[in-house]
Amino acid sequence: xxxxxxxxxxxxxxxxxxxxxxxxxxxxxxxxxxxxxxxxxxxxxxxxxxxxxxxxxxxxxxxxxxxxxxxxxxxxxxxxxxxxxxxxxxxxxxxxxxxxxxxxxxxxxxxxxxxx
Amino acid sequence: xxxxxxxxxxxxxxxxxxxxxxxxxxxxxxxxxxxxxxxxxxxxxxxxxxxxxxxxxxxxxxxxxxxxxxxxxxxxxxxxxxxxxxxxxxxxxxxxxxxxxxxxxxxxxxxxx
Numbered sequence: 001x002x003x004x005x006x007x008x009x010x011x012x013x014x015x016x017x018x019x020x021x022x023x024x025x026x027x028x029x030x031x032x033x034x035x036x037x038x039x040x041x042x043x044x045x046x047x048x049x050x051x052x053x054x055x056x057x058x059x060x061x062x063x064x065x066x067x068x069x070x071x072x073x074x075x076x077x078x079x080x081x082x083x084x085x086x087x088x089x090x091x092x093x094x095x096x097x098x099x100x101x102x103x104x105x106x107x108x109x110x111x112x113x114x115x116x
Numbered sequence: 117x118x119x120x121x122x123x124x125x126x127x128x129x130x131x132x133x134x135x136x137x138x139x140x141x142x143x144x145x146x147x148x149x150x151x152x153x154x155x156x157x158x159x160x161x162x163x164x165x166x167x168x169x170x171x172x173x174x175x176x177x178x179x180x181x182x183x184x185x186x187x188x189x190x191x192x193x194x195x196x197x198x199x200x201x202x203x204x205x206x207x208x209x210x211x212x213x214x215x216x217x218x219x220x221x222x223x224x225x226x227x228x229x
Contacts (some may be wrong), residue, residue, distance in 0.1 A: 004159075034218075043160075043206060043219035090162065104150070105217060109159035 003028040006108035007093050013082055014116055021077045021091030021111045031103065032075045033093040035069065036060070043091070049075065082115045089113075118143040122220035130228045132199045135179075135194040137223045139207030142188060147192040150208040152225060154222075160206065168180070187210055202227045 005024045012021050025032050034046040047057040049067055064086075066078045075094075079086055089112050093105040123138040141147060151163040164175025173182040177200075183193045190207060207220040 035219075042221040045217060046220075091159075104162050104165060105160075105161035106162075107152075 002106075003102035004092055004094055004106050004108035006069045006111050007089075008111055009109070010112045010114070012116065014115060015084060016081050019082055019086075020080045021079075021090050021092075021113070023075045023077070023094075023108055024073050025075055025092070025094030026096075026106055027073070027106075029096045029106070031055075031095045032067075032069070033095075034077045035091040036088040036092065037091065037110075038088040046077070046090075068115075070116075082113075084115050087113055088116045118147060118209045118218055120207050120213065120218055122179050122207050122219040122222050122223050124125045124207075126224050126226065128228055129197045131199055132196050135192070135197045135201065135225065137192040137205050137225065139181075139190045139192065140222060141190060141207070141209045143209055148210040149173065149181075149183060150210070150217075151179070151192050153207060154184040154204040154206065156203070163192070164207070177185060177223050186207075190208075197225075199229070201228050204208075 007022045032049040035043050036046055037043045037063055045058050047061045048055045064080050068076050089110040091110045092108045095105050118178050120140045123142045129135055140224055146168055149166040152160045153163050154160050163182055164173045166173050167181045174180045179194045181190050183190050202225055204222045204224050205221050208217055210217045
């Protein structure tokens, strides 16, 4: 069964360092998402991405964050100059459908980021 | 704009008894509604979804949910809980006209032996 894969599963970094989280969406999917879940809190939407550009982003997704689809398979989330409050589980998701649809989101198992 | 409220942060039931996890939503348009489950140290798995077809939706592992527009609810139920059902459950709403999908805060289900 196709699945979304994320790497690394866990990353520890020092405050101020840059982090790149990688995701390989399901191959025929066209829409990609990043969500994060701070420990003990709700899952929060960060950004959606379609046709090589951001289609929507939340207030959380400020200039510190960026996303990229550098090739036909990877979808990355870059966090510049990490802060303590960036510590969270980051989930990548993809779907073959988008706006005005009801497509299921397929999630990866998450990348846990710990900022020290 | 849409929102979703999960009324209980924790629910405890005994094995073999019914499960009820409550969810209320708010949406400007006809929403799509989902329940996802997250087992410890695992990703998010779809349990079931409502997409304007039948109001009673059956999902995996014996779960089902009923869409009630008059009550703006989409509660998740299971007739008989199993120990393996212990997990975090998220009610999710997706509006008709945007890509954003909103998660509830989650309900942690505890199964007592």
